[in-house]
Amino acid sequence: MTRKINIFDTTLRDGEQSPGASMNPDEKLVITRELLRMNVDVIEAGFPISSPGDFKAVRSIAEEVGDRAVVCALSRAVAKDIESAADALKYCERPRIHTGIGVSPSHLHDKLRITEDAAIERAVDAVKLARSYVDDVEFYAEDAGRSDYEFLARIIQEVIKAGATVVNIPDTTGYSLPEEFGRRIKYLMEHVDGIEDATVSVHCHNDLGMATALALQGVKNGATQIECTINGLGERAGNTSMEEVVMAMKMHGNELDAHTDIVTTELTRASRLVSSITGIPVQPNKAIVGANAFAHSSGIHQDGVIKKRDTYEIINPADVGAGGSSIILTARSGHAALHERLKALGYDYEGDALDRLYERFLDVADKKKEVYDEDLEALVGEHDRAASAVYSLKAVQISCGSPLIATATITLADREGNETTDVAYGTGPVDAVYKAVNKIVKVENDLTEFSVQSVTRGIDALGEVTIRITAPDGEVFSGRGADNDIVVSSAKAYINALNRLINKLTASQGHPKQTPQDLPPEE
Ligand code: KIV
Numbered sequence: 001m002t003r004k005i006n007i008f009d010t011t012l013r014d015g016e017q018s019p020g021a022s023m024n025p026d027e028k029l030v031i032t033r034e035l036l037r038m039n040v041d042v043i044e045a046g047f048p049i050s051s052p053g054d055f056k057a058v059r060s061i062a063e064e065v066g067d068r069a070v071v072c073a074l075s076r077a078v079a080k081d082i083e084s085a086a087d088a089l090k091y092c093e094r095p096r097i098h099t100g101i102g103v104s105p106s107h108l109h110d111k112l113r114i115t116e117d118a119a120i121e122r123a124v125d126a127v128k129l130a131r132s133y134v135d136d137v138e139f140y141a142e143d144a145g146r147s148d149y150e151f152l153a154r155i156i157q158e159v160i161k162a163g164a165t166v167v168n169i170p171d172t173t174g175y176s177l178p179e180e181f182g183r184r185i186k187y188l189m190e191h192v193d194g195i196e197d198a199t200v201s202v203h204c205h206n207d208l209g210m211a212t213a214l215a216l217q218g219v220k221n222g223a224t225q226i227e228c229t230i231n232g233l234g235e236r237a238g239n240t241s242m243e244e245v246v247m248a249m250k251m252h253g254n255e256l257d258a259h260t261d262i263v264t265t266e267l268t269r270a271s272r273l274v275s276s277i278t279g280i281p282v283q284p285n286k287a288i289v290g291a292n293a294f295a296h297s298s299g300i301h302q303d304g305v306i307k308k309r310d311t312y313e314i315i316n317p318a319d320v321g322a323g324g325s326s327i328i329l330t331a332r333s334g335h336a337a338l339h340e341r342l343k344a345l346g347y348d349y350e351g352d353a354l355d356r357l358y359e360r361f362l363d364v365a366d367k368k369k370e371v372y373d374e375d376l377e378a379l380v381g382e383h384d385r386a387a388s389a390v391y392s393l394k395a396v397q398i399s400c401g402s403p404l405i406a407t408a409t410i411t412l413a414d415r416e417g418n419e420t421t422d423v424a425y426g427t428g429p430v431d432a433v434y435k436a437v438n439k440i441v442k443v444e445n446d447l448t449e450f451s452v453q454s455v456t457r458g459i460d461a462l463g464e465v466t467i468r469i470t471a472p473d474g475e476v477f478s479g480r481g482a483d484n485d486i487v488v489s490s491a492k493a494y495i496n497a498l499n500r501l502i503n504k505l506t507a508s509q510g511h512p513k514q515t516p517q518d519l520p521p522e523e
């Protein structure tokens with residue numbers, strides 16, 4: 001039997017640090033449920049000291065998870081952070097506090113301005129304090145990838161002595177080469193007393209496009225936990241992508257002496273879900289979950305795959321839940337058929353929610369005749385976004401053409417159901433729609449990105465618009481909208497992004513959420 005490698009998912013914490021990936025508490029719960037279906041071992045739910053919203057999210061995620069996974073909360077090696085993490089995890093059945101400090105020369109001298117000995121003292125105090133609240137404490141040695149081997153071994157040994165159950169060796173800046181990172185883990189395995197009693201974790205960033213290789217080299221050399229995110233979301237170029245490491249271990253389990261308990265058939269669904277919630281699209285050529293991951297376009301390849309699938313395909317698409325289904329719904333499909341298909345896709349909607357989805361489904365089925373799984377997922381995304389909507393689109397009407405001046409009339413409803421209509425003209429229909437929305441929702445922002453993609457093939461496909469807006473403080477919010485008419489999709493996407501911005505402003509009451517890197521290293 002190969003070694004079990006724990007999958008520590010940090011989509012809700014490091015993943016949320018991707019610009020534009022902020023999620024509201026309901027969205028975090030939807031992702032949590034999917035992580036549970038995938039059978040992840042640890043869910044890093046947030047950084048409680050960073051904002052009241054994050055604190056509450058950690059609490060509600062812990063409640064949702066129960067005993068099905070470990071729930072982890074991040075803190076710096078600072079007493080008030082650890083106390084806040086402990087408080088957020090108060091009702092958690094399997095709590096873990098994740099605390100740590102920078103260990104590279106750059107972090108010690110330039111960021112923290114402390115000596116190696118002082119860093120060890122702070123790390124040990126932090127671990128002891130965390131252990132006074134919970135039995136499971138993970139220590140992260142930030143920027144370990146650029147640290148001195150001997151000092152790294154010394155601090156890791158001291159935190160294990162102080163009670164750390166897991167030691168996380170991050171390549172925070174994604175700087176290392178895979179072999180070198182593997183040597184670092186091997187060195188720790190050979191030079192740290194007591195390391196055999198701790199779980200060694202790797203947390204690698206993708207700045208040189210090597211996060212997956214780094215994590216696997218870590219595993220090859222002794223690590224038994226990988227920290228990763230769905231779609232590789234995360235700070236800057238992102239984190240190790242869960243789908244990549246999980247499938248690499250499935251394909252090369254014997255060479256790596258490793259396996260995971262992840263339900264791989266959920267990987268595609270999880271990827272689409274996270275993309276739909278965060279508004280961050282998955283690049284078509286992304287390994288495992290990209291739209292082209294199993295597409296063969298050259299004639300020679302197609303011929304090979306027709307003769308025998310594995311001539312050009314190392315993974316059976318069904319093993320990662322890709323490939324769609326042969327069940328296609330139409331306007332003649334009833335409530336029960338929709339309910340069954342949604343259930344097979346992992347969504348359990350009943351009562352009013354199912355009725356609302358059925359109405360939208362009929363709307364789409366009337367226009368495009370055949371409704372595929374991808375269409376249903378777009379409708380579910382739209383339905384879930386509506387739950388936290390401050391404004392919703394009631395009507396949009398445009399006139400445009402050449403030489404006409406594009407004009408849009410928009411009606412929006414607020415949470416109380418009050419409707420407001422306004423009209424604007426613009427350089428094109430989308431510009432006119434955005435200007436009309438701005439006349440009603442007076443929230444300052446810049447539209448920084450706009451893209452349209454069809455959800456499925458064909459002229460009648462739903463068009464999905466993804467946009468990003470930037471608030472005056474620089475924070476980026478993304479929005480998505482899907483409809484048969486791309487001008488309507490654009491209006492929905494813009495309103496979705498505005499709703500996120502407004503919800504964030506209201507939740508933080510002027511205190512924007514911060515990452516560990518935003519906060520000062522000292523109290
Ligand atoms: O990249 C990193 O070092 C981190 C730590 C906070 C674990 O995200």
Ligand code: ZN
Pocket residue numbers: 014170172203205234235239
């Ligand atoms: Zn990180």
